Amino acid sequence: MALMYGAASAVLLFSQAAHAQSAMPMAGADAATAAGDGAVSAAEAQGEIVVTAQQREQRLVDVPVPVTALSGKLLETFKIQGMGELSLYTPGLLVQEQSVQRSGFNLRGITADDSSPVSEPTISVFVDGIDNSRQGGAISELLDVANVQVIRGPQGTLFGRGSVIGVLSVESRRPTNDFSASVSAEVGSYDLFNLTGVVNAPIVDDKLAVRAAVRVKKRDGTVRNLAIPGGRLNSIDTFYGRGTIRFTPTERITSDLIFTYQEDHPDATQFKSIVLVPEGGDTSPFTAAAQDRPDQGIDRTVFGVTWDNQIELSDSLALRSFTGFRRVKAAERWDGDGTGYAFVIGDQNTLQKQYSEEARLTWTPDPSFTLIAGGSWWHEKVDDTIAFGVNEQYLLGSFPSITAPDKPVVAATSYMGLPVTSLNYSGITRLNDRTSLSGYVNASKTFFDRLTLDVGLRYTHDDAGTSASAAQRTVGGVAGIVHPAGIFGNSGGNVSSYNQTFGFWTPRGALSFKITPDLNVYFGVARGVRSGVVDASFGTKAIQPVATWNIVKPEKVMNYEGGIKAKIGRINADLTLYKYDYTNLQVRDTSTVQGIINSAGKASGKGVEASVRGPVLPGLDLIASYAYNDSGYTYYVTAAGADYSGNQFRLSPHHKASLAVNYEHSVSDSMVGHVRVTQFYQSKTFFNADNKPYETQKGYAVTNIGVGLGDEAAGWSVEGYVNNLFDKNFLLDLGNTGKSFGTPTAIRGEPRVAGVRFQQDF
Template sequence: MKTRASFLLLCGAAAPVLVFAPTAFAADAAPPAMVTPAVDAVPATAAEDQSGDIVVTAQQRRQRLIDAPVPVTVLSGETLKAFRIQGLGELSLYTPGLLVQEQSVQRSGFNLRGITQDDSSPVSEPTISIFVDGIDNSRQGGAISELLDVNTVQVIRGPQGTLFGRGSVIGVIAVESNRPTKDWSAEVSADVSTLNGYNVTAIGNAPIVDDTVMFRTAWRFKRRDGDAVNVAIPKGRLNGIDTISGRSTLRVKPVEAVTSDLIFTYQEDHPPATEFKSIVVAPAGGDTDPFTPAAQDRPDQGISRKVWGLTWDNQIDLSEHLKLRSFTGYRQVRSIEHWDGDGTGYAYIIGDQNTLQKQYSEELRATWTPDPSFTVIAGGNWFHEKVNDTIALGINEQYLLGSFPSVANRTKSIVANPAFTSLNYGAVTRDNDRTSWSGYVNASKTFFNRLTFDVGLRYTYDDATTSASAAHRTAGGIAGVAFAQGIFGDSGGNVSRNTATFGFWTPRGAVSYKITPNLNIYAGVAKGTRSGVVDASFSTKVVQPNATWNIVKPEEVMNYEAGIKAKVGRINADLTLYKYNYTNLQVRDTTTINGQLNNAGKADGKGVEVSVRGPVLPGLNVIGSYAYNDSGYTYYVTSAGANLSGNQFRLSPHHKVSLAAKYEHAVTDSILGHVRVTEFYQSKTFMNADNLPYESQGGYALTNFGIGLADDTRGWSAEIYVNNLFDKNYLLDLGNTGKSFGLPTAIRGEPRIAGIRLQQSF
């Protein structure tokens, strides 16, 4: 393992040297004219042209990757297919600085440059924005979606609040789907895999009225048995997949200057429960190893989620120099989750969450380019969100006040004391009603065809109203003792309401200098702001009709970065150095059972990001990345008085490196054979802010492999693939609900999965 890890780190560190070396040798040649290729010459659906110019929209306009003064990783739809990337969780393997912890479709963690977004509270604001076709998908319960029929995925690192708005505190994941074209086409693919897995995808495109009305639709049906055995329930499995996902787009183009797309998206998920394996109490005949069978005895555990939305995307070219674009969106997420919080075969801790999210949004953007050296982008955004959420926990006080093992006393006997209630069930309901308005402007000006200044500013005003109530009940008519009014308190049927407003500016500035047309250096500074929160709590000892309000101030980050981007032939490479400082960092305090949100104090981080991609040899394409991150709390004291200052952030490895390669070679005149390999390594990761050694994951490496044939003339392809080739055991998380009761639980990562994929295009 050490040998593999050292090799990967060496590859990541050497990548910029290998790429930039040809640039140094080329310096003796006469410098080419300082002309940037016009991005309008690249088809709107292309992420890369024949010369290897990668096109991004990281600054809300089309630019070559090496010209954009921000660190961005872009993966085209063809790359997603080539490496079988079907979900956001797999982006970690190809993006420096990004770690996606996909526990389930309901609960996910996105970590970028050390900062994690994984808060399921209905009142919390995101730190990493996820936009799909211009619509915000950032809130945790609806963030995970299939990457189905996608044109590009862009991961833009660093604060992007000026151009992307709410939640873009430390970065953005922007997904753009394929849009209808004027040609007839269809595609069907099918996978079968171990664990009784199947995955069927169908895509169709049709012109309806010549070049004026076009339609495209794509649907995926995906299912797989759980990869973890649950011995507490007959034939029980955990960590499975059961998903239906689809998108249909109607494009209307009444005149050449107007394009209007109406997009309907839908995803429904009914997977079995997430594994929460106790590392304290072993199942009957088993052990506490996170990778052996679990015992979760709750019969109704599992997840049910439905997500759907409508997007209306309009593009109008008013003139050669002035373009308008608007995004109108509605999105709804309804999810229910039941889980076994203790992760044992005993009826001790249960959890439930029922959430309904509705959001409405409108953005209008104007892009003015009076000449190729000058661009101004200005716009405004309105966003309205209503989230109704009830979260509940049930505690068996017969064990809590009787005798039950804990991480501090693993050998303690299990004794249920009948003097106490077998279920003290408490629930808190919170309604988040938030309206946000913002306006922004960004200008870019190039001097002498070499020196470019980018400056921008956004003002955001949030009006946040929270309504809250709490209730509890016990079993057998026995009153609760540990929590007399339930774990979240009791408001006696009363609903409290409170409102707060938050206004803030998010500026950015960058300067770049072209040494040659294909070698660019840049530096930038940007401010990111995570909006404030109105949260509520109730006493667990007495009935409290009126909530105790917790107004959490906005958190702020100042980010400084500098980088170099180069293109040699069709190879693109970049190197970024960054440093950031947080104030009023918002942290969910896990030392409190209800996880109160607080301004924790201060934090900072610094790091290096390297990426390289392109054909390094005839037929051999690579995507390589390396990220070093050193981030953590400079000052953080919990409500219980624990001083976590100096601790490393949760889910934040110091080192992360990946190398993906695909080699193609002609087998016959029309058939190409290919081999693809993806190697990924990350160093030790702590699962929680307290940095406990037993709640960590050591460094590990994963290998994905595929081999196949493709005939472009006849439109078919076939591949045999294996993910996690060497069946490496690793953890996604450790702690969870049980941590608050001394019973941390573990969630294992995906084991080896092998399958066959067939595809036919028409």
């Protein structure tokens, strides 16, 4: 790391000296980050969408990769504040935002939602060039954002770790040399309150500028909790802040230092039993719950620092580097059985620390050829404890289950003459210490101004170490009977450690042909790899001082895709067909309470993605998308012997479609009114790999609307909105912790929420 810092500093000094002889304007990648005030660029005004899916600026129509790009202006138009809302505008993407701590990103049928500290992601989330993929810290506010890009298919060659089936890349707005500010306030259903402020200020003309964005957002829970007086579930309590300092010592050098902080303290997530009827309620996931744990809830803080340097070494050579640090501290306490009985509880406490450095050179000796080469160093330490507490009196007595819902609730205080504990609490602590080094190169060459060949290769070396221990305690010292050493075992105070290295190549190739300058066809092949896993387990029958190590091979996918992209006036359209095949697919085996990670063997998928966006009539902008996906397990037998071969992936509907329109009309010289409507649909979804019929979500549609008025000259705007206009009932998940104990629990989606927003720009 020190070597990289030294190299970057040397290059910085060299560039400053070179500038004294020859100055040139900011180019390529700098242009995107320079536009930080949210103004519509000249390219946007002409309907051009510029993306960086190949780590350089290109027109969307020219890129041989399926990309959905949402500009900051579009995010503001459709009032997109969180990552969960991205599903409404992106073909093939489904974001399952249970809470800030529990999130799932599904792309092309593959879901990244593993909370294990030792497993690697399958879908990467990058914010300002820094990897934010691990579950506990992946969800963040989309505030004052320049653009969001969802890049589908394996992207490991250019983006590195975790980009097995795609990348979600977020870039914040950067400081500019003009003063600007805005403040917005929002109130709505369930005592929603949202206050947001953004300010941009130049400090030294053309040299130094700062930008800050802050949001405070609170809302009562949308679900009543009958087990606790006045209790609510699924609330919001978030503070988010970001500050950016931009230093531009010369026209060739741009250096951004970005600080981010987010703090969340929502009430507990709804985990409602679909088996046991609560007093005064029913088993519907869409009515009041009864979760009796008094201390349930979530506490999370996320802090990050990013140093983004862009340096033009010459007319044809540019360097960009990203240095990052992230710290995520999170604690979640939940009622695992989702009932008013003290049966199952769960706890997870996580501390993540991540350090990263990447340097990338881009050489463009002529417009027809670009060579990109770079390397990265990434180091992570995750200290995580997950624990379950189980009332063995219900395990040995009687408690309703999904297969026997009419069983009475009976607590057995004794069993075969032995006392039975009311709480057998055990947990496993794992420290993941992983260092990843990689180097990559990608070349793009255009022949005859029409035919372009892109090829790239990355090598990654992972050094993965895990330390683990397990502990158990029971109430009153009464020994456990069902789980003598606890659900996760007991290491007797001993800590075991194991280290394993993994090395792998991730190549890509793409060929594209321009039929016309605005009509492009392409075909691509890419290999994605998810690094291997070093996991530990302990016996549950007696104290086991030394861990049993589970080494899971890297997961591999071969992806083939072809498509066509077109730009007609200001309208962009695309169609993609893809097919992929997985080997050594890594899954969490839910047939065991411990959820051991293992290889599911083989899986495959195929599908179609299409989108159209742009102004279809004067004042009427449209975003339409459709995705068909047919994916599942080719071969998968669980540790318990259950054969899931042929089953559909979880959270993977066959059909997903959306239509978003925004109509603006002038009502006076400076005042403009608007109406926006977003319609979203997805077909039947399974929530678990076993594809149980009672753990599914039927197809459903959700409609969001907004009506507003704004005065461009005065800088103010106001909008009234209703999300989920028809109050459609739908689920985010079903199964969860309770599934392992025979009482699956459900998490409902957002009900109808209405509100009013007011914004003033200065």
